Amino acid sequence: MKLLRAILLRLATMSVTLIGAAVVVFFVIRVVPGNPIAMMLPPGASEEDIARLTAHYGLDKTILEQFWIWLTGVFHGDFGTSISLRQPVMPLVLGRLPATLELAIFALVIAVVIGGAMALTGVRHRETRTETAVDVANGVGLSIPDFLWALILIVLFGVLMPVFHISGRISPSLDLPFVTQFYVFESIARLRFDLWWDLLKHMFMPALALAIPLAAIISQLLKQSLKETMHLDYVTLSRTKGYSENHVILSEAxxxxxxxxxxxxGVQFTFLIGGTVIIERLFSYEGLGNMAIDAVINRDLPLIQGIVIVFALLFTIINLVVDMTYALLNPRLRHA
Amino acid sequence: MSAFLTVNNLSAALHGYDQRVLRSVSFSIDTGEVLGLVGESGAGKSMIGKAVLGILPSAIEIIEGEILLDGQDLQKMKPADRRRLIGATAALIPQDPLTALNPSRRIEPQITNRLVDILGWGKTDARVRALELLNEVHIDNPERVMGSYPHELSGGMRQRVLIASAFAANPKLVIADEPTTALDVTVQKQILRLIRELQERHSTAMVFVTHDLGVVSKVCQRLSVLYGGKIVENSSVPDFFTGPKHAYSRALLAATPKYTDPDASLLPVDEAVIEAVAAEVLASDKEWRHGG
Known part of the structure; x- marks a missing residue:
């Protein structure tokens, strides 16, 4: 019962967050200068044309009226129609979401593997040159932002040593059997490792660019807390039991x-997803972030709203997962 | 009986410094014997225990002397062999039961892990042994405690668990590093009795590190008084309490509150005595430098 209450409470706070995000984005994009009608019509269009199109998209109504129309639509599962693409928003957004999710998860995996390995190496060889090297690498990784890493990687592995693809999600010449948008997962499920390899070659550089700063943060923090833990009594006690240094680090600390x-x-992963917007643009990766930039350029208000709502939902889910994992790993919180 | 632990002329220093923190310490303990190491904070009494168990902080290194455990010179052994020998024959009862148990693991593996991982016992045998040990330390519902996490147990319970864990592999040597300092007085007494009981039953050699002479008189047969990392007096417990030889020992004894005479005022250790013993320690440094 306690668990059920906790879950319900969590769902309630999640919906408040989502409604908040929806309200803010709805009003902000209508207050900032620029309007979608101006983007659609050629220069010198008549006042009459402008008025007709404005009325067609309901933009002549007050903001509150517009919000009410949008909100009632949302509760019926209708997020409106994209102004620039002239298609319903939700299918568009959901069609792009898997590409971004795959990129972000791949980046997260890279960051955890690199960051974790660096932290463990640094602690295993603490107070030696190896630890200094890890510290230097962390510093470099942290001080260069992801989009700059992207450019560095493009120059290194796209231009000077062209081993990875620098553009797109998959080679356009390939024949695609996919029924879902989760290409990476589906290619594995279909045992089409040729496609899987091609996808990885496209994803590797954008994912690495996103992963490097996160890897540096993980490495730094994990190494620090490992070093502090290594001084604690229970770690010392396990040494006297005859365990090796590796065992002490891995299973006690x-x-x-x-x-x-x-x-x-958890927190940084949401930043990483934010980072996909620019990174996807740099690598012409067909994901949600890339679509978001187009939507903003075109002042495609319904599409921006849809994308923001999906991002917001994603962030709240990530927070939920982090909290649950935390409770699972920390016995002191399990009954709280 | 032959000595199970012999420490000969052991000196340790901060890495890269000439200043010694342990000064030519020598002592030995027979099977079944309890040696008290007493001294004020910073006298190096815990450090001796750490040196024997191979858990000195990385900043401190042994610069001289030998530690013979079961006849084997620890300094000359390969690190992996040394770890195994210490793990199989010696154990530590730590000072603070609140921090000496891993907060994210249940009690059972924290008692049995040495048996299973280091000594190669089967899981079931180790579990039976753990239950038996928890009975030995007078824990009423061992099954429940084995499945608990440390934060679910009181300080006294945790210290009992740690004592059980220390005696799990029938160690020949137990180093008790101020095992009652972090506990309140009523629990202290029970824990002391318990440690003594297990030590006698298993005829374990024990080093009992403490600053409490009252505890020494109850638990130990012999004691060594430390000042500045140097042993200033070795004595049997009865001899010490009837007539300590060293001036510093006499001052320490005089500064101990007496339960028989609660109205007597507490004497601080005389400054002149401190100066004298400090001078003695420094003089031994000079001698050591010329000799070495």
């Missing part, structure tokens, strides 16, 4: 030291 890092990964 790590499960406790990983907790603060886990919270951080």
């Amino acid at each position: 790590l499960p406790n030291a990983v907790l603060p890092t886990l919270t951080l990964i």
Whole structure:
């Protein structure tokens, strides 16, 4: 019963967050200068044309009226029609979401693997040159933002040593059997490793660019908390039992030291998803972020709203998952 | 009986410094014997225990001397062999039961892990042994405690668990590092009795580190008084309490509150005595430098 109450409470706070995000984005994009009608009509269009189109999209009504129309639509599952693409918003957004999710998850995996390995190496060889090297690498990784890493990677592995693809999600020449938009997962499920490999070659650089700063943060924090944990009494006690340094780090210190890092990964992962907007643009990757930029350029108000709502939902789900994992790993919170 | 632990002329120093933190310490303990290491904070009493168990902080290194555990010179062994020997024959009862148990693991594996991972016991045997040990430390419902997490147990319970864990592999040597300091007085007494009981039953050699001479008189047969990392007096417990030889020992004894005479005022250790013993320690440094 307690668990059920906790879940219901969580769902309630999640919906408040979503409604908040919807209200803010709805009003802000209508207050900032620029309007979609101006983007659609050629220069010198007559006042009459402008008025007719404005009325057609309901933009002549007051903002509150517009909000009410949009909100009632949303509760019926209708997020409006994209002005620039002239298609319903939700299918458009959901069609692009899997590409972004796959990119973000791939980036997260890379960041956790690199960051975790660096932290463990740094702790295993603490107070030696190896740890200094890890610190330097962390500093470099942190001080260069993801979009700059993207440019560096494009120059290195796209131009000077062209081993990876720099543009798109998959080679256009390939024949695609996919029925879902989760290409990477579906290629594995269909055992089409040729397609899977092509997808990875496209995803690797944008994912790595997103992953490097996160890897540096993970490495830094995890190494720090591991080092602090290594001084604690229960770690010392396990040494006297005859365990090796590796065992002491991995099975005594790590499960406790990983907790603060886990919270951080949750927060940083939402930043990483924010980062996909620019990174997808740089690599012409057909994801939600790329679509968001087009939507903003075209002042495609319904599409922007739809994208923001989906991003907001994604962030609240990530927070929920992080909290649940945290409770699962920390016995002191399990009954709280 | 032969000595199970012999420490010969052991000196340790901060890495890269000439200043010693342990000064030519020598002592030995037979099977079944309890040696008290007493001294004020910073006298190096815990450090001796850490040196024996191979858990000195990385900033401190042994610069001289030998530690013979079961006849084997620890300094000359390969690190992996040394770890195994210590894990199989010696154990630590730590000072603070609140921090000495891993908060994210249940009690059972924290008692049995040495048996299973280091000594190669089967899981079931180790579990039976753990239950038996929890009975030995007078825990009423061992099944429930084995499945608990440390935060669900009181300080006294946790110290009992740690004692059970220390005696799990029938160690020949137990180092008790101020095992009652972090506990309140009523629990202290029970825990002391418990440690003594297990030590006698298993005829374990024990090093009992404490600053409480009252505890020494109850638990130990012999004691060594430390000042500045140097042993200033070795004595049997009866001899010490009837007539300590060193001036510092006499001052320490005089500064101990007496339950028989609660109205007597507490004497701080005389400054002149401190100066004298400090001078003695420094003089031994000079001698050591010329000799070495």
